[in-house]
Amino acid sequence: MADLDAKLLSISLSRGIFFPSAEIFSNALSGFWDYGPIGLSIQNNVLMLFRRFLKSIDAVEISGANILPRQVMKASGHEAKFFDVVTRCGKCGSLYRVDKLLEGLGISDNVEGLSDDQYRDLLKKNGVKCSKCGTPLEKVEHFYLMFPIMVGDTKESNAYLRPEACQSIFLDFKRVYETSGKKLPLIMSQTGRAFRNEISARESLLRQREFLQSDIEIFFTDDSGFEVDKSAEISFRDGDKDVKLGVDKALEINLIENKVTAFALSNVHKFFTSVGFSSDILRFRKLYSDKAFYSKESFDIEIKKGEDWIEVASCNYRGDYDLSSYKKAGAEVVEVDRKIPSIFEVSIGTDRLIYLLLYNSLMSDSERYWLKLKSSVAPFVSAVFPLLSKKELEDVAEKIVNSSAYSQNIYYLDGGSIGKRYRKGDEIGVPLAFTVDYQTLEDSTVTVRDRDTMKQFRVKMTDIDKVISESMSSDFDSLSKKFNT
Incomplete structure (x- = not known):
């Protein structure tokens, strides 16, 4: 599917979704990518859904330093084994x-x-x-793979750019535990940068040297306090077999071995589907001999890309390995009833998630390409266009934008042909486009166009915000039946 990757990159470059960092220099380093205005809006919307998900599981969020002392990475085992x-x-x-x-x-x-x-x-x-x-x-x-750093007046490296975001959560656990009522389980999360000196950093956002991670760490001493959503059905890859099971059934047959894992998988599955990944391109692969040496149970979350499956998140029952390693290195760690808490981790490659979302959302026909993004993820909830670059039409279009409750989230263009403006909106995933034409001046109605089907109907200007609001949970035909004038 190299052609689809190439087309996505072409659209991303031309529409300001993502592009190489420092690209104006011919010798810019590979493996570093920047988000433009459109891409950052999509990223922010994905993270908004992620934070909504965190709230649903009563997680707290932190933001840790990107540079960590050498003794931390030595204690964690990274200095010797990464x-x-x-x-x-x-x-x-x-x-x-x-x-x-x-x-x-x-x-x-x-x-x-x-x-x-x-x-x-x-x-x-x-x-x-x-x-x-x-x-x-x-x-x-x-x-x-780690980047050594010299902090302060020293001739030797005494710190590293963190290779994974989770270490900051482990380091901050004691402080957050003590300021959060000293209660377990405690769920902590962080979205932040990680850095790895990859040998070959290719495939744009899929393999970078600096990248965004969204990590969740569940601290607990037993699994009795975790309620499992028994209605959740998940596609699993178990060895060479694909099975779709309810989480309760997966627990029953020991495909999932404990309630903490079941709790984490069922909830993170909801997050991935809320972003826009359907069950036919989302699976959880059980790891056996290929899991990390410290892990008691592991799953990789994989997204389909053409004929391949790409790892986008890892889920590991880490036990007390991390906190015990810190303790052996002299750190002060929390013990509850003289027991070091265990950790279950979900580590999401945020940039990978975004790339695979864009890849699987990129649609085409004989006339055009478009991103079939959910309204909750799209960079704008709608577009407003004057049919022509005429002042009387532009004035009305600008009035619509400025008076809308969604004014900060509307894509406005007034140059070029209307067809080209539709295509620009389609290529960045804008779900609806409202067009001001000369009939608007007569009866205060505008045309609303659907991104995916290109169907259109006319709607009263006073109903535009209602159409936008209901489009987030209704299809275009339902909107037409209710609002078509």
């Missing part, structure tokens, strides 16, 4: 991530987490060669 196993061509110097190289060549579906010797044996056994010069690739080495 690396990719790579192979470097001895002739031309080309560098490859071994697991992705082997998977890309079809040698193995899942080689993540093997030992150096196992990777080395697979390279030799399969005669893997450098794609650029043909030299056999046989040696492996470690490529460390």
Whole structure:
């Protein structure tokens, strides 16, 4: 589906959705992307839904520092273990991530987490060669992913840019616990930046060196206080089988092993569907041997992209690993009844989520492309256009915008042909477009056009806000029956 990726990138560049950082310089670094005005509006709307979701599960939100002391990353194990196993061509110097190289060549579906010797044996056994010069690739080495930082008057790095947002939550847990009534379970969340020195940062928002994460950490000592939504049906990937089950059934057959996991999965599933991911492109993949060594139970949330499934979030029952690691390193941690709390984590790649939402929302026909976004996510709730660049029409259009309760969320354009303005609105996902024409001057009605079907009807100017409001929960045909004049 490379063509769809290319078209999405083209639209994003031309409409100000996202684009490479520092692109005006020819030697700009790869793996860094900026959101433009349209993209940031979409991101803000996604995060608004995320925060609404947080409120529904009684979570509290923090904002932690991007730079963390070296002792934190040493205690967490990142300084010693946060690396990719790579192979470097001895002739031309080309560098490859071994697991992705082997998977890309079809040698193995899942080689993540093997030992150096196992990777080395697979390279030799399969005669893997450098794609650029043909030299056999046989040696492996470690490529460390954290960015070291020098803070203050020092000649050595004494801090790191955080490689994941969750560490700030673990660090702040004691303070938030003590100021929140010292009650468990406590659910904490953070949306913030993480930084990883990826070997090959490609695929735009899907793989970056600086990216946005939305993390949720559930602190608890037992799972008795978690109510499970038994009505939630989730698509699971279990080994090589796809199954759709209610959460209660998944618990019953031990596909989900405890109530905390069930609580987290059922609720985060609601968030993903609220953003606009349908059940046929959303699944939860159970991890077994490929889960993190500290995890008691793990699921990856995956979104379909063409024929592939892309990981967009990880869900891990981390136990007391993180807080215990801090304690061993000398940190003061919370204990409840002389027991260190356990943690269940949901870590969402926010930029990945947004990219896959745009990708799966990009529609086309013989005439146009459009983003089929939900009103709650779209950058504007509607557009208002004068039919022509004539003062009498522009004056009425501007009056409509300025008097609307949605005035700060309306897309207004008055240049170019009406067809081109419709296309611009379609390509950024604006659901409705109200057009002021010469009939408007006679009877105070305007044309309203649907983004997805291009159907139209006329509506009274006084009903425009009502149409916008009801469009968030009604289809266009229902709106036409109620408001068509």
